[in-house]
Amino acid sequence: MRGRILKESIDLFDKKGFSKTSIQDIIDTIGVTKGTFYYYFKSKQELLMDIHLNYIKELLAEQEVIFNDEYLSNKEKMNNLISLIIKNIKIHGKSARVFNREFRHLDDNQLKLINDYRKEFRIKLQKLLGEGIEKGEFRDDLRCDIVIFGILGMVNRSYNWYDPDGEVSEEELVNTYMDIILNGIKKEEKTAHINEKIIENHFTG
Amino acid sequence: MRGRILKESIDLFDKKGFSKTSIQDIIDTIGVTKGTFYYYFKSKQELLMDIHLNYIKELLAEQEVIFNDEYLSNKEKMNNLISLIIKNIKIHGKSARVFNREFRHLDDNQLKLINDYRKEFRIKLQKLLGEGIEKGEFRDDLRCDIVIFGILGMVNRSYNWYDPDGEVSEEELVNTYMDIILNGIKKEEKTAHINEKIIENHFTG
Amino acid sequence: MRGRILKESIDLFDKKGFSKTSIQDIIDTIGVTKGTFYYYFKSKQELLMDIHLNYIKELLAEQEVIFNDEYLSNKEKMNNLISLIIKNIKIHGKSARVFNREFRHLDDNQLKLINDYRKEFRIKLQKLLGEGIEKGEFRDDLRCDIVIFGILGMVNRSYNWYDPDGEVSEEELVNTYMDIILNGIKKEEKTAHINEKIIENHFTG
Amino acid sequence: MRGRILKESIDLFDKKGFSKTSIQDIIDTIGVTKGTFYYYFKSKQELLMDIHLNYIKELLAEQEVIFNDEYLSNKEKMNNLISLIIKNIKIHGKSARVFNREFRHLDDNQLKLINDYRKEFRIKLQKLLGEGIEKGEFRDDLRCDIVIFGILGMVNRSYNWYDPDGEVSEEELVNTYMDIILNGIKKEEKTAHINEKIIENHFTG
DNA sequence: TATGAATGAGTATTCATTCAT
DNA sequence: GATGAATGAATACTCATTCAT
Numbered sequence: 001m002r003g004r005i006l007k008e009s010i011d012l013f014d015k016k017g018f019s020k021t022s023i024q025d026i027i028d029t030i031g032v033t034k035g036t037f038y039y040y041f042k043s044k045q046e047l048l049m050d051i052h053l054n055y056i057k058e059l060l061a062e063q064e065v066i067f068n069d070e071y072l073s074n075k076e077k078m079n080n081l082i083s084l085i086i087k088n089i090k091i092h093g094k095s096a097r098v099f100n101r102e103f104r105h106l107d108d109n110q111l112k113l114i115n116d117y118r119k120e121f122r123i124k125l126q127k128l129l130g131e132g133i134e135k136g137e138f139r140d141d142l143r144c145d146i147v148i149f150g151i152l153g154m155v156n157r158s159y160n161w162y163d164p165d166g167e168v169s170e171e172e173l174v175n176t177y178m179d180i181i182l183n184g185i186k187k188e189e190k191t192a193h194i195n196e197k198i199i200e201n202h203f204t205g
Numbered sequence: 206m207r208g209r210i211l212k213e214s215i216d217l218f219d220k221k222g223f224s225k226t227s228i229q230d231i232i233d234t235i236g237v238t239k240g241t242f243y244y245y246f247k248s249k250q251e252l253l254m255d256i257h258l259n260y261i262k263e264l265l266a267e268q269e270v271i272f273n274d275e276y277l278s279n280k281e282k283m284n285n286l287i288s289l290i291i292k293n294i295k296i297h298g299k300s301a302r303v304f305n306r307e308f309r310h311l312d313d314n315q316l317k318l319i320n321d322y323r324k325e326f327r328i329k330l331q332k333l334l335g336e337g338i339e340k341g342e343f344r345d346d347l348r349c350d351i352v353i354f355g356i357l358g359m360v361n362r363s364y365n366w367y368d369p370d371g372e373v374s375e376e377e378l379v380n381t382y383m384d385i386i387l388n389g390i391k392k393e394e395k396t397a398h399i400n401e402k403i404i405e406n407h408f409t410g
Numbered sequence: 411m412r413g414r415i416l417k418e419s420i421d422l423f424d425k426k427g428f429s430k431t432s433i434q435d436i437i438d439t440i441g442v443t444k445g446t447f448y449y450y451f452k453s454k455q456e457l458l459m460d461i462h463l464n465y466i467k468e469l470l471a472e473q474e475v476i477f478n479d480e481y482l483s484n485k486e487k488m489n490n491l492i493s494l495i496i497k498n499i500k501i502h503g504k505s506a507r508v509f510n511r512e513f514r515h516l517d518d519n520q521l522k523l524i525n526d527y528r529k530e531f532r533i534k535l536q537k538l539l540g541e542g543i544e545k546g547e548f549r550d551d552l553r554c555d556i557v558i559f560g561i562l563g564m565v566n567r568s569y570n571w572y573d574p575d576g577e578v579s580e581e582e583l584v585n586t587y588m589d590i591i592l593n594g595i596k597k598e599e600k601t602a603h604i605n606e607k608i609i610e611n612h613f614t615g
Numbered sequence: 616m617r618g619r620i621l622k623e624s625i626d627l628f629d630k631k632g633f634s635k636t637s638i639q640d641i642i643d644t645i646g647v648t649k650g651t652f653y654y655y656f657k658s659k660q661e662l663l664m665d666i667h668l669n670y671i672k673e674l675l676a677e678q679e680v681i682f683n684d685e686y687l688s689n690k691e692k693m694n695n696l697i698s699l700i701i702k703n704i705k706i707h708g709k710s711a712r713v714f715n716r717e718f719r720h721l722d723d724n725q726l727k728l729i730n731d732y733r734k735e736f737r738i739k740l741q742k743l744l745g746e747g748i749e750k751g752e753f754r755d756d757l758r759c760d761i762v763i764f765g766i767l768g769m770v771n772r773s774y775n776w777y778d779p780d781g782e783v784s785e786e787e788l789v790n791t792y793m794d795i796i797l798n799g800i801k802k803e804e805k806t807a808h809i810n811e812k813i814i815e816n817h818f819t820g
Numbered sequence: 821t822a823t824g825a826a827t828g829a830g831t832a833t834t835c836a837t838t839c840a841t
Numbered sequence: 842g843a844t845g846a847a848t849g850a851a852t853a854c855t856c857a858t859t860c861a862t
Contacts, residue, residue, distance in 0.1 A: 001825080017309050019224035022852060035827050038854065075391075101306075104222050129390075138390045146373065146381050147390055153362030154355040161354055168351065176351045184389035185334075185343045185352055186280070206842090227835060239837080240844050249836065411846080427719050429634035432831060444833080445848050454832065485801075511716075514632050548801060556783065556791050563772030564765040571764055578761065586761045594799035596690075596753060616821090637856060649858080650823050659857065 002040045004030055006054070009047055014094040018048060018102040048102060049110045055095045056117040059088075063124060074132030075182070081125065082181075083174045085155050090164040097159050122148055151181055207245045209235055211259070214252055219299040223253060223307040253307060254315045260297065260304045261322040264289075268329060279337030280387070286330065287386075288379045290360050295369040302364050327353055356386055412450045414440055416464070419457055424504040428458060428512040458512060459520045465505045466527040469498075473534060484542030485592070491535065492591075493584045495565050500574040507569050532558055561591055617655045619645055621669070624662055629709040633663060633717040663717060664725045670710045671732040674703075678739060689747030690797070696740065697796075698789045700770050705779040712774050737763055766796055 008029045012021040023044060027037050041047045066072070066080045088096060103114055125148045132138040155177060164170060213234045217226040228249060232242050246252045271277070271285045293301060308319055330353045337343040360382060369375060418439045422431040433454060437447050451457045476482070476490045498506060513524055535558045542548040565587060574580060623644045627636040638659060642652050656662045681687070681695045703711060718729055740763045747753040770792060779785060 019222075020310075023854080024852080033827050034829095034854080035856085036825080038856095039825065039827095042854095044853065101309075104306075105225075136392055139392050142381055142384065142390060143373070146378065147385060149362065149366055150359040150382060150385055154359040157354065157358030157362070168348070172348075173351065176347055177355060179347065180352060180355055180386070180389065182389045182391040183344075184385065184387045185347060186387040187341055187344050228837085229835075238844050239846095240839090241842080243837070244842065427634075429632075430720075433833085434831080443848050444850095445835085446846080448833065448835095449846065449848095511719075514716075515635075552791055552794065553783070556788065557795060559772065559776055560769040560792060560795055564769040567764065567768030567772070578758070582758075583761065586757055587765060589757065590762060590765055590796070590799065592799045592801040594795065594797045596797040638858085639856075648823050649825095650860090651821080653858070654821065 001032070001036065005037060005040055005047070006050065010051055010094045010098055013048070013051070013098045013102060018098070018105045045105065045107060045110070048098075048105055049114075051095060051098055052103060052106065052110075052114050055092065055099045056114060056121070058092075059084075060117060060121055063121060067124060067128070073137060074128050074135060075137045077128055078125075078132070078181075079174070079178050081128075082151075082155055082177055083170075086158060086162070086170050086174050086177075089159055089162055090170070093159055093164070096156075100156060100159060122152065125152070154181075206237070206241065210242060210245055210252070211255060215256055215299045215303055218253075218256070218303045218307060223303070223310045250310065250312060250315070253303075253310055254319075256300060257304055257308060257311065257315075257319050260300045261319060261326070263297075264293075265322060265326055268326060272329060272333070278342060279333055279340060280342045282333055283330075283337070283386075284379070284383050286333075287356070287360055287382055288375075291363060291367070291375050291379050291382075294364060294367055295375070298364060298369070305361060305364060327357065330357070359386070411442070411446065415447060415450055415457070416460065420461055420504045420508055423458070423461070423508045423512060428508070428515045455515065455517060455520070458508075458515055459524075461505060462509055462513060462516065462520075462524050465502065465509045466524060466531070468502075469494075470527060470531055473531060477534060477538070483547060484538050484545060485547045487538055488535075488542070488591075489584070489588050491538075492561075492565055492587055493580075496568060496572070496580050496584050496587075499569055499572055500580070503569055503574070506566075510566060510569060532562065535562070564591070616647070616651065620652060620655055620662070621665060625666055625709045625713055628663070628666070628713045628717060633713070633720045660720065660722060660725070663713075663720055664729075666710060667714055667718060667721065667725075667729050670707065670714045671729060671736070673707075674699075675732060675736055678736060682739060682743070688752060689743055689750060690752045692743055693740075693747070693796075694789070694793050696743075697766070697770055697792055698785075701773060701777070701785050701789050701792070704774060704777055705785070708774060708779070711771075715771060715774060737767065740767070769796075 005026065009021070009026050012025055012029065015021075016025070023034060023037055027034060041050070062084055063081060066077055066084065069077070069080075072080065103111060106114060126144045129138060129144050129148060133140045133144075158173065162168070162173060210231065214226070214231050217230055217234065221230070228239065228242055232238060246255070267289055268286060271282055271289065274282070274285075277285065308316060311319060331349045334343060334349050334353060338345045338349075363378065367373070367378060415436065419431070419436050422435055422439065425431075426435070433444060433447055437444060451460070472494055473491060476487055476494065479487070479490075482490065513521060516524060536554045539548060539554050539558060543550045543554075568583065572578070572583060620641065624636070624641050627640055627644065631640070638649065638652055642648060656665070677699055678696060681692055681699065684692070684695075687695065718726060721729060741759045744753060744759050744763060748755045748759075773788065777783070777788060
């Protein structure tokens with residue numbers, strides 16, 4: 001029952017938003033009474049907190065697995081992490097949207113805890129980026145924190161528009177994002193350019 | 206008075222969220238009575254809609270100006286548009302956050318209109334990108350829509366973490382984003398590689 | 411309206427008790443809606459606090475008048491204070507019962523304030539007694555605090571059984587209490603006793 | 616188990632009041648479940664009635680013992696009964712407070728029964744007083760009922776302020792009350808007066 | 821004896837909105 | 842333009858009680 005309440009709540013919170021979803025809505029969907037709801041959850045907010053905790057903890061666990069894979073380069077790990085987020089949309093898209101939209105309805109203590117977890121996830125990504133830089137996989141002239149905020153913004157917003165059953169496949173989306181992140185969207189003239197310049201210098205030097 | 210109500214509402218909606226801000230909160234902040242509020246606004250939702258319309262219309266107007274500047278390349282326009290968004294944080298951060306968070310509280314008709322405007326903004330960016338591709342400024346092997354969604358995600362999220370008075374200047378943020386978007390984060394081994402080789406050749410040549 | 415709500419609430423709290431009286435009961439009695447109640451009172455508890463404050467403040471004010479009457483002896487003041495309480499039953503009996511029964515439903519801060527006022531009333535009575543002792547109006551071999559607690563217990567309980575419209579008049583009740591308090595209920599044999607002693611002394615003297 | 620439930624309930628009812636104590640509170644304190652409670656008690660009210668019955672029946676039984684002691688004068692019996700009440704505070708203070716505070720939560724039938732017992736206790740005291748008057752132990756110019764109400768008020772309120780472990784011993788409290796009840800608080804000027812008269816008579820006699 | 825999931829009627833409280841003045 | 846008393850529908854939450862196991 002607890003599980004059903006969680007599931008239906010996520011559905012409703014995703015569809016209507018936390019504040020517009022009443023306990024009545026939830027129990028009507030399931031077909032139980034108010035007492036039942038409050039037998040399993042102390043309050044509407046505790047339910048919301050549960051949803052948040054479930055989501056972030058699972059995400060962190062999956063992040064951990066990728067992190068601990070010794071056979072992957074940092075670039076590959078980054079790719080897999082983005083893939084993780086995108087592929088989660090199909091299964092956990094609703095949770096993810098609730099997680100990213102409704103956290104303002106948590107109280108101060110709850111929010112602090114969730115934000116700590118959020119930060120943990122972000123810090124690990126920064127570490128991944130930092131190590132990648134040291135290993136020469138990534139550029140070393142950018143601020144890690146901004147880059148990660150940017151990447152997460154790019155990827156996380158997908159929950160709001162990406163339809164896993166639409167014309168763009170998950171793989172294509174992941175690859176596109178990775179491609180942008182790694183190589184940017186500019187037409188690569190640089191090589192030739194530099195080449196020319198150097199040669200030029202060479203001749204004039 | 207209308208302006209003051211708008212201003213204080215945006216403040217409160219940003220600070221506490223739309224659903225947690227009561228009309229009472231708003232009028233208490235200003236020091237007027239309920240009647241006054243309803244003299245200027247038909248309903249709380251109409252106020253929210255007003256905030257949305259003001260925001261998106263101004264943004265579209267500013268986008269238009271940049272678009273119509275004949276002396277800019279598409280890359281430069283893209284840069285200016287991102288700069289527009291980032292630099293707005295200081296002035297219109299509150300409105301922007303309300304705009305990006307609370308639109309779910311609009312009713313269906315209102316939401317449709319706002320989404321049309323949103324789409325208009327996005328489509329223009331896509332057009333900019335498309336033209337840039339044709340002109341050879343950008344790569345031609347990526348889906349425009351995904352790229353724009355990605356860029357917007359990256360940039361718009363800044364409203365949630367970027368502090369204009371913090372250690373990162375607006376210029377630095379804009380430049381970093383543009384750099385990532387244009388060039389990606391991968392270490393360009395090719396350039397250096399070629400470089401070295403050439404120099405090597407030069408000396409040995 | 412505020413006054414009506416107070417009045418009807420006191421009636422209901424007296425009749426049914428605080429916890430068994432719902433806001434619904436109150437507004438049904440008056441014939442208004444819930445919103446009206448909450449327009450005038452922040453909460454059910456604040457209403458209860460109001461009743462308490464009104465009651466004790468008026469009582470203290472009336473006590474003050476008696477206290478400041480320079481033409482009365484301490485014994486007369488004591489008599490008038492008891493008279494004050496008894497005669498209040500007709501007018502403020504309901505408030506008094508609510509005041510003496512329902513204070514446990516106040517929160518800690520409210521209770522502290524009310525208890526301070528309660529104490530103020532009691533301490534003034536103790537002072538009256540103490541001064542009376544110094545002037546030789548009362549015995550000096552009893553603890554003032556216990557005596558006052560006793561007197562107040564005796565008198566205040568009247569609210570629970572005394573019917574001002576019954577066969578015992580207010581004057582009779584006041585006189586009886588004063589008589590008990592001043593002289594006790596024992597048949598005065600002392601006279602004889604003293605008599606004997608005196609006579610004895612007389613004979614031996 | 617039944618006994619434990621009774622004991623803990625009295626504790627909680629005394630501490631928090633009947634209406635603010637939930638069945639959940641009670642079973643949590645004991646560490647059992649709802650079913651257990653309802654196995655032993657038909658309802659929360661039945662539990663309250665049990666507490667009331669236990670208390671008043673024991674009090675009546677103890678009153679009976681004192682009453683039936685042929686070797687005591689009525690004054691001594693009165694003294695012992697007051698002593699009984701005061702000394703009960705230490706052992707049955709909680710029950711007593713619950714008994715004196717929460718009876719309003721009984722239903723009509725229960726309340727009628729309890730009030731009959733209450734009255735029985737009071738009537739017996741009135742009888743004691745009446746007999747004492749006849750035997751010349753007490754004054755004959757006061758209404759028995761008022762006097763007894765007064766005495767009970769005085770003594771019963773002790774439950775609300777008297778701390779058996781404080782600086783005033785139970786004996787001192789009993790003695791003080793008995794002293795007030797028997798002799799009042801007025802400084803006995805009569806003695807001197809009588810003295811004078813007697814001496815006068817003596818001289819004239 | 822005891823469990824604990826489920827009930828459902830009830831309760832305080834909130835709040836956008838109206839409207840006579 | 843502005844007031845503020847009054848509305849009433851909605852909402853989160855409580856809790857004594859039941860009952861199948």
